[in-house]
Amino acid sequence: MELFRNEPALAPELLQLVSGIKPPEYEQISHGSETFTDCNPTEYRCDSTVLLGNPKRPDLAIVVEVQRKPDERKRFSWPVYLSTLRARRKCPVTLLVLCPNKRTAAWCREPIESGHEGWVLRPWVLDLTKAPAVTDxxxxxxxxxxxxxxxxxxxxxxxxxxxxxxxxxxxxxxxxxxxxxxxxxxxxxxxxxxxxxxxxxxxxxxxxxxSDFALKHIAEGKAEGRIEGEVKGEIKGEIKILLIVLESHGFTLDGDLQQRITTCQDPQQIQTWARRAATAETLDEIFD
Structure with a gap:
């Protein structure tokens, strides 16, 4: 959500990407409140809202949600977000949901039936693994x-x-x-x-x-690169020793375990495995 708080124009850009609907032209864009409170009083809070046009009478309001996994409660709260925001801002509203994987995106795309005939919410959903490549x-x-x-x-x-x-x-x-x-x-x-x-x-x-950041990063990167190279060399040495110990004790590694060892970046963990390998009778005793 920090990306949307820093740049609200990201919301209509992604909305057009997933829906194919061009948002209305706007001279102003701003953030709205993320809180939707009814008189019960139950508080509903979305991740972000973006208002296109005059904040007092926007042309479109976008509710932005980041959904990391399926959650049945959202099938009831998402319609509340939209209806409350529509009543408050007196403008069209829409829902944009960002998901980290294909499975969650498929769940979020499922229509939400309200119970009233024809009143169905179909969220616009972006699977972040399918975000378009920006090369320009x-x-x-x-x-x-x-x-x-x-x-x-x-x-x-x-x-x-x-x-x-x-x-x-x-x-x-x-x-x-x-x-x-x-x-x-x-x-x-x-x-x-x-x-x-x-x-x-x-x-x-x-x-x-x-930019200040780029110049600072370049200077730090050169120094960190030298240190990182030394650390990587040390880790590779530890991995080599571990593999030799495992081989000398007759252990056979499958592909997943081989990858787990060779991609490990924690020298202390590698040393722990090597110590266990010296006396262990099974791979489970070493790596569990």
């Missing part, structure tokens, strides 16, 4: 928040370098606080290969970076 640098600069979603979804796809270059370009136009937030979040979601590619792009000198 002007697009990246105009809407960095969309580029964040694009990078997470497409960094391991065929357009990896172009997607990561666009993300680096987006960071160039963000202030330091946002830049650090977006960079750290995206980096935590990337594969090791994608992280390395992003670092190469930012360190390559292809661009003359100007």
């Amino acid at each position: 640098l002007n697009k990246a600069r105009s809407l960095p928040e969309l580029t964040v979603l694009s990078t997470i979804a497409n960094a391991d796809g065929p357009d990896r370098e172009a997607v990561l270059t666009a993300f680096a370009e987006a960071l160039e136009v963000t202030d330091r606080d946002k830049g650090e937030l977006y960079h750290d979040y995206v980096r935590s979601q990337l594969s090791e290969a994608a992280r390395d590619c992003l670092e190469e792009i930012m360190q390559a000198g292809t661009y003359e970076w100007q």
Whole structure:
């Protein structure tokens, strides 16, 4: 939700993407209240609302929800969000739901029957793993928040370098606080290969970076790169020793366990496994 709080224009952009409906032209865009309270008094709170047009009489209000897993309660609260917001703002309303995976997205797309004939809510849903790839640098600069979603979804796809270059370009136009937030979040979601590619792009000198964040990151990255290289070398040595111990005791590793070992980045965990392997009779005794 931080992306929408930082840039409300992300909401109509994604709404058009998933619905195919072009939002009304607007000169103003703003946030509305996330709280919907009735007189019972029960409080209903959505993740975010975005108002297109004059905040006092908007042309469209968008309720934005991030749904991480199916939750039957939302089939009752989502219609409340829309009807309450429509009554409060006296304007058309719609629901945009963002999901982290295909299964949850399919659940969210299921129509919600109100019980009144013809009154059915069909949420607009975006599976974040299917977010479109932003490779155009002007697009990246105009809407960095969309580029964040694009990078997470497409960094391991065929357009990896172009997607990561666009993300680096987006960071160039963000202030330091946002830049650090977006960079750290995206980096935590990337594969090791994608992280390395992003670092190469930012360190390559292809661009003359100007923003405070980019210049600070480049300087820190060079120092961290040296340290990270030393740590990776140490971890690889520990993994090699563990594999030798396992082999010498006659253990056979399947593909999943082999990957678990070789991708482990915690040297203490690797050492623990190696100590257990010296006396264990089964793999379960070592890795459970």
